[in-house]
Amino acid sequence: MQMENVSGVTLLYPEFLYGLKSYSxxxxxxxxxxxxxxPYLGVEENLKADVEFLKEKGVLVELPLDVWIEVGKEAHASEDYKKLIATFDNATVNAENVASDHDYFTRLASAKMAAKGVETVPICEREFPTKLFGAKTQPREVVMANTLRIGLNALPTPDETCAWEDILRFRADMKGEAWGFRRFLRDLTANEKPESEIREEIKWFFKQYSESMKTHQLKSSLTAIDVLMIPFGVVGKVLTFQWAELPKLVVSFKKRQVELREAEMKAPGKECAYVFKAQQQFRTQSKSAERAFTRPALSWPI
Known part of the structure; x- marks a missing residue:
């Protein structure tokens, strides 16, 4: 799966909207x-306004109707789907059953999109039911979704005070770093590492990068003191600003920017540079140690 641009597939439900800043x-x-x-969903008006804004920006797109029609037809004719609903307690419509049902359709929609040449990752609440279908039956996109979920938990959680414009600007500025992080996650998936090892790998790479950047920033801070003294001189006993030295100051700052960029590209653990910068950018926001995907007990038409 290519990781330069990653798209998700899901159904519209309140909890997805509440977690949309994290997903984004x-x-x-x-x-x-x-x-x-x-317009008919029971959520706050500001969330509805966010949806309209993100639709204009192309972040939220309606799932093609023909895809959903194909999903419905195939699901109801599928032995796997019959096997799934046979496990439901027909006497009670509960959140667990609804989530499992919707997740099945979401995964199938992702597969249908792939058949049309659009790679996507299903955003589901529950893990793939391996006890029911067997561990070896997990589709590739489901395995990738599980790994991205782990990666998502390493990122900060912007709260309602964080403007969407800031998030979209950060994504645009950090596009290369995000691509690198997702490639890193894909490689971890390809190596078939267990979840505990994937978490440890992310923590270790993040630690390496964080320590490397702290060391570089300390060196840069010491250099900056010397740089700032360039345009100052003493005339008699008075400290004066020497305007002729100003170009040297500008060049020195540009040089520091280049050195920082080079240090970032060479730093150990650079695969997690995106996580490091996201935590710096949104460090005042709340973070969750483990983000659960919850889904309300709603019924969607097929």
């Missing part, structure tokens, strides 16, 4: 079934 730090675009029904 890792995903570029979302194909959402039911997006046009946002």
């Amino acid at each position: 730090l890792l995903f570029d675009k979302f194909y959402v079934y039911g997006l046009s029904s946002i």
Whole structure:
């Protein structure tokens, strides 16, 4: 799976909207079934306004209707789907059953999008039911979704005070770093590492990069003191600003910027540079140690 641009597939439900700022730090675009029904969804008006804004920016896109029709037809004819709903307690419509049902359709929609040449990752609440279908039956996009979930938990959680414009600007500025981080996650998935090892790898690479940047910033701070003294001189007993030295100051600052960029590119653990910069950018926001994907007990038309 290419990781330069990553799109998610999901259904429209309140919890997805509440976590959208977090998802948007890792995903570029979302194909959402039911997006046009946002005016009737029981959420705050500011969330509805956010959806309209993100639709204009191309971040939220309606899942093609023909894809959903194909999903519905295939699901109801599938033995796997029959096997799934056979596990439900028909006497009770509960959140667990609804989540499992919706996740099945979401994963199938992702597969249908792939068949049309659009690679996506299903955003689901529950893990793939390996006890029901067997561990070896996990689709590749499901394995990737599990790894991205781990990567998502390494990123900060922007709260409601964080403007969408700031998030989109950060994504644009850090596009290369985000690409590198997602490639790193893909490689971890390809090596079939267990989840605990993937978490440890991310922590270790982040630690290496963080320590390297702290060392470089300390060196840069010491150099900056010398640089700032360039345009000053003493005339008699008076400290004066020497305007003729100003170009040297500008060149010195540009040189420091180049040195910082070179240090970032060579730093150990650079695969997690995106996580490091995201935590710096949104460090005043709340963070969750483990982000659970919750879904309300809603029924969606097929």
